[in-house]
Amino acid sequence: MIKIFSVETLRFIYSVQRTQIKGMGSVGVQIVCVALCVFGLIGVIVCCAVPLWKVSSFTGSNIVTAQSTQEGLWTSCVVQSTGQQQCKNYESLLVLPSDLQAARAMTIISCMLSCLSLLILFCGADFTTCIENEDAKPKISLVAGVGMLLAGLLVIIAVSWSANSVVTDFNNPLVQASNKKELGACIFVGWGAGVLLLLGGGLMCCFSRPKSGSSGGAAKYYSNSSAPTSNKNYV
Numbered sequence: 001m002i003k004i005f006s007v008e009t010l011r012f013i014y015s016v017q018r019t020q021i022k023g024m025g026s027v028g029v030q031i032v033c034v035a036l037c038v039f040g041l042i043g044v045i046v047c048c049a050v051p052l053w054k055v056s057s058f059t060g061s062n063i064v065t066a067q068s069t070q071e072g073l074w075t076s077c078v079v080q081s082t083g084q085q086q087c088k089n090y091e092s093l094l095v096l097p098s099d100l101q102a103a104r105a106m107t108i109i110s111c112m113l114s115c116l117s118l119l120i121l122f123c124g125a126d127f128t129t130c131i132e133n134e135d136a137k138p139k140i141s142l143v144a145g146v147g148m149l150l151a152g153l154l155v156i157i158a159v160s161w162s163a164n165s166v167v168t169d170f171n172n173p174l175v176q177a178s179n180k181k182e183l184g185a186c187i188f189v190g191w192g193a194g195v196l197l198l199l200g201g202g203l204m205c206c207f208s209r210p211k212s213g214s215s216g217g218a219a220k221y222y223s224n225s226s227a228p229t230s231n232k233n234y235v
Contacts (some may be wrong), residue, residue, distance in 0.1 A: 010219030043193025
């Protein structure tokens with residue numbers, strides 16, 4: 001049996017299918033953003049906890065490799081060639097250089113913003129039912145994207161400031177060779193984490209747009225199909 005539909009009914013079916021396809025695409029983008037935010041958060045936590053921001057530089061006359069020094073945000077460690085490691089907390093916050101003090105604050109704030117953005121993203125995502133209002137979900141996702149962008153910027157600023165300080169001291173001829181440092185692994189991990197957070201936040205901000213016109217279009221097609229008309233075009 002062949003079913004005959006009016007033009008208005010076909011338009012409505014097409015609009016519903018198009019909305020469903022867009023919804024599936026947005027769900028995929030949100031899942032990717034969640035993954036990027038999780039990996040970025042892990043990288044920021046590693047930067048905050050591991051003391052590998054600055055490591056000893058064996059250049060010039062400083063060829064003693066029996067022990068190496070590793071500095072982080074909270075501790076300074078001495079690693080022996082035998083594998084033994086001794087760490088010591090910094091005695092006072094006031095004696096730390098300005099780049100390390102700022103890195104502490106910005107890294108902690110970046111961790112908090114990443115966690116908060118991830119929770120907000122789960123609440124406003126299309127694949128969750130925490131919020132039933134479909135009109136509010138894009139706005140919530142947009143807030144999560146902005147938070148991810150801010151978290152990525154903070155961690156990039158923190159590691160870039162510390163890297164600039166290390167490079168400046170390394171190229172300074174007045175600094176003794178034994179006091180020169182090199183970039184540690186946490187600097188590169190922080191750059192990678194910041195890029196992941198920026199990518200996730202940028203994607204979330206680009207795809208978190210209010211669904212304007214979808215409900216209005218559906219209502220228009222309903223009214224046209226239900227209104228009595230004398231001449232209908234059938235296909």
